[in-house]
Amino acid sequence: MFALHQLLLWLAVGLEVTNVFGSPAQLPLQMQQLSTKPRRLHGRFLHITDMHPDPYYAAHRSQSTACHRKKPKKKKDGSGYYGTPYSECDSPFRLTNFTLDYLETNWANEIDFVIWTGDNARHDNDRKLPRTPAEIYDLNRSVAGKMKKIFTKRGIPVIPSLGNNDVWPHNILEPGPNSITNEFSSIWSTFIPFPYLQVFQRGAYYSVEVVPDELAVISLNSMYFYDSNKAVSGCPYVDREDPGNLQFDWLEVQLKMYRQRNMQVWLTGHVPPSPGNYFPECYVRYVELSLRFQDTILGHLYGHMNVDHFFFIEASDLQIVTGDEEKPASHTGLFETLLQDFEALPGSKKADLDEYGVINVAPAVVPNPYLPSFRIFSYNVSATDGRVTADAKKKKDKKKKPKRKHGHRRGKRGDKSTHCKLDEYRNSWLCHLSNEAWNSDANAPSRANQRWTPLGFAQYNVPNLDDADKTHPPRFELEYLTYALNRLHPPTTSAESKTDFVYPIPLKQLPEGLRDGSVNKSKLAPYGLDDLTIGSWVKLGRRLGDEKHAKLRKRFRRFMFAGGKEE
Template identity: 35%
Template sequence: MVFLKSLTYSALSLLIALNAIQAKPTTKARALVKRSSKLHGKFLHITDIHFDPHYKAGSDPDSYCHKHSSKRGEKAGTFGALGSDCDTPAALLDATFSFLKNEIDDIDFIIYTGDSVRHNRDDEMKKSDDEIVDIHKSVLKYFQSAYDTKKVPFIPTIGNNDGFNHNDFVKKDSIYGKLASVWSGLNLNLDTNFKVGGYFAQELIKNKLSVINLNSMYFFHKNDEVDDCDSSSSPGAIQLRWFERMLKQYSKKKGHSVYVMGHIPPADDEGEKLYKDACYSKYINLLGKYGNTIVGHFTGHTNNDNLLAVVPEGKSSSSYTVVRADGDDLDDDFLKKASVGLFSAPSIIPANNPAFRVYNYDTSGKQFNVGTILDWDQYYVDLEKANDKGKVQFEIEYSASDLYHTDHFNGDGVGEAFMSLCDDDDARDLYSEFVDVKGAHS
């Protein structure tokens, strides 16, 4: 029996905007997936690990799971404290990567959308710069314990907790050089753009599929160290000019598709903007403008399971619309204009039940563009059950094709998916019930 889950995202954001920009790309034509490799048409998406090496099982969650307490009350479980402010214990990561190694072995590559490092919430146990770098190294070792990253490429990005200053990333930030060193063995295109700005472009499948890996921290509204993108000299504006030039370059290559990845999505599951105003408008416009080239947009950060879409609505105007799951004000003609699906995966950190995704994507380019998402299985663990039984058991929470009644998730398919959701009471109930990765129903 395949399990279903309502895609946790209480609203589908359908977006558009304006203005185009130009820049100079610097990228190397070096594909990560080797020509001799047999494609499985699957890849893994993990996000928001937030590894805490100081986590103590049986401790008080009010101490961020760092200290034991004589007070009566809930104690931190071996595999995590669900819904608390505690981060992720080593025991959960050990179990997760053991499952990946033994059960998820038929993938072509891995995308990891950031936030390796624990939060800096505990005033009595502040993170040092050395600890931050050590956690990045530890997380990479976890992935390498499950996969040979020379054969199964690993593409990471930077999260808002991954630098030396929470949320605040600047041009030539010192973390970029440290990460370039940590990731040096991954054969990534960590050129000047990465060392100066924290972003890079990388060919995945030669002449067929590339990934543009963005530093969303320059767009994030909580980054107080950089200006909005209406300032041409801001790091966000500079990145956007580079981003457009890369999209323009790839759009001229016949049969070549692009994945866009970053940590923070443009909007959250409630439809609230997470980017600075000008960055948001220009960013969304670029996604809409190059919707024929972009076949997937992948983020994390929210800890929820979100599906959104970009919908162009004219050349000289912009609007922002939040569409609820009840289908009010939706019509087929509107959704048929959807250009790009935005996929934001749930996290490993037990803010909700830990989860990850395995996507199926098109490799032939016959019916859809190469890279088009055809389906995904979302795996999760019932954390309370795991803590009670002393064992982590991942299972499929839902398959997207079953929930949405579609076999493709390009712009058209995402529009169809949400019309199906709005028309199907049972699917909508699942969608609404499991907004926070609450589990599977048979």
Template identity: 35%
Template sequence: MRGLTGAVTAVLVAQGLAAPPVQYPLVQQLSDGSRTEPQYEGAKKRPLHGRFLQITDFHPDHFYQIYSSTDSDSACHRGHGPAGIYGAETSECDSPIALVNKTMEWVAKEFKDKIDFVIWTGDSARHDNDDALPRTASQVLGLNTLMVQKMAEVFGKHNNDDDEDRNPNNDFIIPIVPNLGNNDILPHNILSKGPNRWTREYSSLWRQFIPESQAHSFQQGGWFYVEVIPHRLAVFSLNTLYFFESNAAADGCSVRSEPGYQQMEWLRIQLQFMRERGMKAILIGHVPPVRQEAKTSWDETCWQKYTLWTRQFRDVVVSSHYGHFNYDHFMLQDFKELKKDTKKGRMKAAEARAQDDSDDMSPLVKTDYFIQLRDQWSSLPSPPTKSKSSNFLDVLFGKKKKAKKEFRRAEKKYIKKIGGPYAERFSASFVSASVVPNLFPTMRVFEFNTSGLDSLDTMAAIPAPAHFEYDTSDAEIERKKKHKKKKYKFVVPDGPNEDAGPGPAYLMQPLSLIRYTQYFANLTFINNDFSNHSAEEGGVVKGRKWHEGKHQGRKPRHEPDPRAFGYEEFYDTRDDDVYRLEDLTMGNLLDLARRIGDFVPESDMDVLAEPKLDVRDDEEVEAEDEGDELDNDSEESSSGGKKHKKHQKKKGKHGRKHKKKKHDHEKENEAWYTFIHRAYVATMEREEIEEEFGR
């Protein structure tokens, strides 16, 4: 390995990185929407593979030192300790440049000619986690420049030396869609209304990724979209920092002058434009819409609008993808959590909240978050099950016929509860784990349906985005004027046309997601610094925010002796004995969430009863549905905090008793334990998982 110290890396960043190659889309996009032929032969010949890569949270750190200490005072920058050549797995240290280099080399080898586009969901600079080495703006931009260069090394079109080609969107073989992370700015988390220094800096740095017709829009708010498959699929890069509760410079999505409101308006207008053109959209962002008592990432007004938007544009939106959280999982947005006022186009101003400028949660909070997510899913509607018990007397007295009738009635009620046969009561958000080895480095590749896409005319002109008028009023002045009790009005997006069928997130069709494959790099094995490491040694100290990692306090070898670097397949959602997802449409995701929520603690294993069929009439079901809808005035607890019904685990479905054999109980809980094993990217042993999450 090259000795990439801070000084050497600073030189590398300064040299040769100022003008990385620019992107090469399938079709050039001009501001006036006029047709222009591609400037390279590959555009017409590049086949559609039906796969895209998500990679996130690199957090490169040019101060990282091999065999430095992983404690909070050192942050792998000094001292002596177990920090390995490719990273200190399970610690809070950031990524050595060696990990970034090897990761991108592996991506080039495995995926360069096998994917159609890349979604790169933010945080391409180190954390501000060392008081002795505070971050500077030049460092943050330098590290992001380094990552742009790495993307160019893998996906750049290196044989294009035409000096006459001045198009800034013309030198990558596939579209790369970047996204702004909370550590890509300074100070971290805090981004004021644009245009500002950071939107201008990234408009220049990402000029090869941002369509020319949207450069001005990006400078205003840091959001844009790219037609990754011209005339069929666009990826929308959302600036989630304006939704982020930890951003003290923004205040939700209800007041017109706020950038969060402006972004939602832009998204509404552009998604309607996609609908009118017969296109579909993928939404990406950095900070995911986490919404539990243990952890809430977005302002509630932004979550409400986002969820309403995904409901109204469910015929357009294919999927949503995020990073930031480091833990591999997914979440559902339940449209029953929409407030009545939200659905009517009015909303109170964002509530005042305590600012949390930390990037991480304590292990206790993370445990509570996942358990709350499980408890929320335990209340999902369950499909009826047919009784297997029947005898001659049942047939003689017509009981079997009656049971069949009751089953059909219960099935009808279930379908109504989930929003129809395609579960259109929900939307989903996928959260990918990170490259930075807070766990093990990861990435994922999604596969999508390409039926009928090969015959597309991708050479036709791409029109400019729909017109959007950005509000330039002073957000700070408006924030001081606003009234907490006032309800601000907004335009509710139109829903799908009456004759529109279910969208690609709900029914398998062109562009629907089929599966994803998760990859990880086992740094414990690759670094090859320790052997026979027991779970009792080192590890995370509960209750602390800084994690020193599994090798805490141990002394490594005298000299690095790493094994060959590479990622390996962790799991595939389709070819998997536990997840068993035929595809990633909502019905299958809902079934997986329900199975995860069906967890039964060991202490309750002998007491649960078989659930009864729901045979209530339509009026009773509708009355319950209305009762589930949240009202603006019913959301405040006595302490003034948010109280979401989704956090209250319903008793009844799992509170009834029935006997279970031990192996049946273990099988029933396998989905939950596997979900946690994958969330923590195989860094927890089964015994640890059962002890921590078996309650």
């Protein structure tokens, strides 16, 4: 348990700690014990990530001590009452409680499920107050208790993922079963369907059917792919028992099963899949499975980076690249790197959308280093069942041979028939990819607007966090929308379509100027996307890659860093 000085500190904080740590008893409640009556779908879900509550945070303390101690020499270097934006300090309980209470009041009755992508303990950034496993588990247990109270008791599925700061030491997770996977199987017992508990104890991944027999969310344990985790080998082809390989084997089975059942799937986790985050062999396996099951996967939702952005996984990532690759300069930041990738996208006539997947990375609740944020996604819940039948899928299946030269793996392409005989490549996944057909379909929900297609998201943040105090509480405001403005309201041409219209964002959650549909242009809706299909994201990427769209680039950068500077 916790040391005495920690307990005394929490008691000094007062009622606020009680609100967070006074979670209900851990009941052996399973998803199947909830009401089996069909729920009315709202066509919306919440994505929330990286809360990082800190039991030691105190207002008016020095940022140099992680907002834990000492009065600052200058007022600007002090910690805020509700949190300290653009700093390296974590979240006070005031902020995490305020955020979850706000979601309960304003959104809990408007959404269908919650994707919650990890990091519910503070960073290990104070040498005088090192983290302990007990503290990490208690913080996670308390946040889980609040999520159960707000969402699960309403019958709303919650799908959490393990973050790199939810383990001790941070970034390190050994192959399971182990004490960490066992502890979280208890902490999240309400959220993990009973049939997956044994799988979870082995590897901390599982699946939830958020709409039974129609829509599922797969929560992946990115710790076994993350190249900062030195306790695993990184999915080597020669070690099929590596926990990353075992997870991908399991994922392949899940995707095949859901595809056979004509279901759609969201993939979620904490650390997003990129060449800079994943072990190379893990990254290859993630890309291959994602593209092979593109007609089944609606999208990829992650956190960890604390920066709002999106990027592509591409078929070109599965090529062998020889010679000197084009690598960004060491001083190149994320914004410039993304623009370089967007600039390399082919024109509309040359692009083969079968060869792309879109990774969405959400900003964090913790104001480290930007503003507290969350996202509300909407998706198509039209009564018309647009799912492709199994027979139609067989006709659409195509075995794709990646050809693209653009993307993350730049340089001279190697001939696999030659290079796979070399020691350097012989035992790599690039030389042992599946020969199964790529299941891509221009009429799948990830490619064309139909039932389950993601339509857009609204992002909210707290612009007045700096000024918030006892008498002036913080406020969540709409930061931006991905939608075209005409998608926020029913069409004016048909009375029948108005009756069936599902508002992607409830009118009460829109600023006054957007509620009546009279506005046809707004800085809050710079992207103007009709939906979040792969084609829509590629078009947006192309626009951002074009230097002529300087204003759009500027807004994209401002959204990435919530008005702050790139860290």
